[in-house]
Amino acid sequence: MSLAAFIADQRTSHDVPHAVACRALTVSESWFYKWHHRQHQPAPSEQRRAELDAAVAEAFEAAHGLHGSPRVLIDLRAVGWTVSEKSVAKSMARQGLVARPKKRRKNLTRPDKRAAPFPDLVQRDFAASAPNIKWVGDMTEIPTDEGKLYLSTAIDLFSRRLLGYATSAHPDAELAGETIKMAVAARGGKDRVAGVIFHSDRGSTYTAHDFTVLCDKFGIRQSMGRTGSCFDNAAAESFFSTLEHEVLSRHHFKTRKEAQQTIVDWVVDFYNRRRRHSSCGMQSPIDYETSAANRAA
Numbered sequence: 001m002s003l004a005a006f007i008a009d010q011r012t013s014h015d016v017p018h019a020v021a022c023r024a025l026t027v028s029e030s031w032f033y034k035w036h037h038r039q040h041q042p043a044p045s046e047q048r049r050a051e052l053d054a055a056v057a058e059a060f061e062a063a064h065g066l067h068g069s070p071r072v073l074i075d076l077r078a079v080g081w082t083v084s085e086k087s088v089a090k091s092m093a094r095q096g097l098v099a100r101p102k103k104r105r106k107n108l109t110r111p112d113k114r115a116a117p118f119p120d121l122v123q124r125d126f127a128a129s130a131p132n133i134k135w136v137g138d139m140t141e142i143p144t145d146e147g148k149l150y151l152s153t154a155i156d157l158f159s160r161r162l163l164g165y166a167t168s169a170h171p172d173a174e175l176a177g178e179t180i181k182m183a184v185a186a187r188g189g190k191d192r193v194a195g196v197i198f199h200s201d202r203g204s205t206y207t208a209h210d211f212t213v214l215c216d217k218f219g220i221r222q223s224m225g226r227t228g229s230c231f232d233n234a235a236a237e238s239f240f241s242t243l244e245h246e247v248l249s250r251h252h253f254k255t256r257k258e259a260q261q262t263i264v265d266w267v268v269d270f271y272n273r274r275r276r277h278s279s280c281g282m283q284s285p286i287d288y289e290t291s292a293a294n295r296a297a
Helices: 003-014 018-024 029-039 044-062 069-078 085-095 173-186 209-218 230-246 256-271 285-296
Strands: 134-136 139-142 149-156 161-168 197-200 221-224
Touching: 003 018, 003 029, 018 029, 044 069, 044 085, 069 085, 134 230, 149 173, 149 230, 149 256, 161 173, 161 256, 161 285, 173 209, 197 230, 209 221, 230 256
Parallel strands: 134 197, 197 221
Antiparallel strands: 134 149, 139 149, 149 161
16 A cells, blocks of 8 residues: 555544644645546546547447448547557447348349340449439338338449439339439439439330330430349449348337438438548548539639
8 A cells, every 4th residue: 555545544544634634644735636636537547538439439329320440440540549440349339329230131132024225324333423423222121001112313423422213102113113203303403414324224214115215315424234133233233232231120110201200310410421431531422522522613
């Protein structure tokens, strides 16, 4: 036991005032009280760990509990933290902050054997050097208590921005068409998208007459992967995997309207604006497009 600890123990065990014990042992009271103060202050390493835990928890919550340690790390560095991914991962483990694993989804592709498919203009090259060069799209089903809701998508491969996200109780060509109209409007109209490739599977919704005519009207070139090959449209599949992981696995929907609103809120408020994508240098789609536009200006 150190001398300072002995003085402290005299008061705790025998009610001897600190001043009396210090005089009896001919030590400075100020020296004792400096020691006493240090005993009640966390070490610098403990203080930093507590601050890091708080920052990690805040970043995890801001991302709706969807980001793992690599994305939480980017969020922290964006606000000034100097920290390693290993430290972030340990902090998340200490606090039990775990993102859920992704699950495979059911394929909805129903090809029309009578319709001639379009050629594959993408060939599994899911990169684009600028907006409105390559879009991809697909459909998925979302269960609700009143029946299935179908979501149709159109994603720009340049930034992974979701341009079209129409929903309906029926997975038909009309739904696919509404998605394309939404995407064209998001990009500023027909003149801004003429020549863009829209890549999909060979489902009957995308080979339907009304849909192909609509694409032709907007100057959109259709492209299709092979039947039964999810890798030919991997970018669209990846989005639905993210949707399942970050939204659908966390909710039970009573109505189609509730499901639609939840998905739209996630797309508008989080996915397009705040979710960091590895293909975009860990930026959100909108931030990535804004940065690219500023560089080109």
